[in-house]
Amino acid sequence: MTVALTTSSSPGLQWDIFCKVVDNFGDIGVSWRLCADLASRGQQVRLWVDDASALAWMAPQGCPEVTVMPWPHDYAKVTPGDVVLETFGCDIAPDYIAGMQETARATGKKIPWINLEYLSAEPYVERSHGLPSPVMSGPGTGLTRHFFYPGFTPRTGGLLREPDLLARQNRFDRQAWLAQQGLALREDERLISLFCYEPPALPELLTQLAAQPQPVRLLVTSGRATQAMHTAVDDKNRLQPSWNNRESLSISYLPVFSQHDFDHLLWAADMNFVRGEDSLVRAIWAGKPFVWQIYPQHDTAHHDKLEALLETVEAPASLRRFHRSWNSVSAEALETLDLAGWTEAARQARTRLLVQRDLCSQLLEFVGSIRTWDGLPLKKR
Ligand code: TRH
Numbered sequence: 591m592t593v594a595l596t597t598s599s600s601p602g603l604q605w606d607i608f609c610k611v612v613d614n615f616g617d618i619g620v621s622w623r624l625c626a627d628l629a630s631r632g633q634q635v636r637l638w639v640d641d642a643s644a645l646a647w648m649a650p651q652g653c654p655e656v657t658v659m660p661w662p663h664d665y666a667k668v669t670p671g672d673v674v675l676e677t678f679g680c681d682i683a684p685d686y687i688a689g690m691q692e693t694a695r696a697t698g699k700k701i702p703w704i705n706l707e708y709l710s711a712e713p714y715v716e717r718s719h720g721l722p723s724p725v726m727s728g729p730g731t732g733l734t735r736h737f738f739y740p741g742f743t744p745r746t747g748g749l750l751r752e753p754d755l756l757a758r759q760n761r762f763d764r765q766a767w768l769a770q771q772g773l774a775l776r777e778d779e780r781l782i783s784l785f786c787y788e789p790p791a792l793p794e795l796l797t798q799l800a801a802q803p804q805p806v807r808l809l810v811t812s813g814r815a816t817q818a819m820h821t822a823v824d825d826k827n828r829l830q831p832s833w834n835n836r837e838s839l840s841i842s843y844l845p846v847f848s849q850h851d852f853d854h855l856l857w858a859a860d861m862n863f864v865r866g867e868d869s870l871v872r873a874i875w876a877g878k879p880f881v882w883q884i885y886p887q888h889d890t891a892h893h894d895k896l897e898a899l900l901e902t903v904e905a906p907a908s909l910r911r912f913h914r915s916w917n918s919v920s921a922e923a924l925e926t927l928d929l930a931g932w933t934e935a936a937r938q939a940r941t942r943l944l945v946q947r948d949l950c951s952q953l954l955e956f957v958g959s960i961r962t963w964d965g966l967p968l969k970k971r
Pocket residue numbers: 612613614615616617618619620647648785811812845846847848849850852865866867868869870885
């Protein structure tokens with residue numbers, strides 16, 4: 591069942607958003623973008639997070655309507671917000687849930703409680719989006735959680751896309767931004783950004799890039815991608831010292847960027863290698879050809895997830911083969927890069943998905959519909 595959406599929105603509500611950082615930057619990255627997006631639409635947000643350290647570089651300017659709060663916390667002293675959202679089933683503290691229960695008892699109204707799920711293009715997303723799940727045990731017994739699934743079709747919750755994203759993109763001055771980063775390029779140099787885990791095919795990619803007729807500059811993001819690149823380059827230098835003799839490949843190692851500058855990197859490059867969840871969406875909005883390294887799961891469930899995404903973006907056959915090798919789904923040699931051939935598909939996928947309503951608009955509407963059913967006023971208490 592899909593919950594019917596009304597056209598009402600929820601102006602000026604207090605949101606409590608919970609985030610547990612499991613590993614990497616996706617949990618906090620998605621949570622922060624959501625908080626900032628909600629704030630830009632007149633909502634007040636408290637982000638309860640167990641490790642806020644990445645925000646120092648990801649969002650150094652903060653956001654006026656978003657307050658970052660520590661988790662754990664003494665929730666007995668906290669009045670729950672008008673909306674509660676847990677990201678990726680992160681299990682809100684029982685004491686906080688007890689406070690939600692208290693509010694329900696005192697007012698006879700339940701606080702909308704949303705579980706924001708992981709992004710996938712698989713068919714189950716349409717079936718599961720919006721489903722209510724009554725809580726049967728623990729301090730929340732009798733309350734109802736609602737599942738909100740991001741996705742790529744109109745019957746899903748959509749993708750994060752800030753109202754000013756396209757205007758920012760239109761204003762973007764590539765040359766000025768590259769100069770600001772101290773990236774002096776050769777005129778005919780092609781730019782490829784690299785944000786990845788440790789893809790076994792990385793040495794193969796380097797061989798391919800070093801053999802390109804046109805010079806390539808690889809912009810390697812900080813952290814795991816940089817470590818993986820150092821290892822791959824060291825190995826190549828040891829085993830095949832002449833691998834880049836033509837010097838057509840040069841490598842720049844980047845500092846950590848704010849999320850805004852991370853977007854700029856994807857807009858500046860001619861092609862982007864991305865990973866995880868948030869950077870995939872940003873690569874789609876960049877409208878440049880991209881290769882996705884999916885977050886690996888032990889049971890290989892990510893294989894189906896990868897195929898679903900490739901189908902959704904209508905990736906050309908060669909790009910699909912490239913993805914399978916890059917993600918170790920197949921043992922085939924890496925397909926030859928085809929920037930020209932893959933560019934049109936990336937542009938078309940972006941155009942198709944821009945028609946879809948963005949995640950925040952849909953979430954506001956969804957919360958509005960839950961509040962209406964439960965007899966809560968649309969306006970702030
Ligand atoms: O870091 P990730 O691999 O996160 C992953 C995935 O989300 C995965 O699905 C999840 O299960 C796992 O975490 C726990 O990739 P992702 O999702 O793209 O998040 C990276 C964030 O880091 C994104 O918001 C962009 C941001 N970023 C910057 O802001 N500056 C930078 O310099 C870089 C490299 C990234």
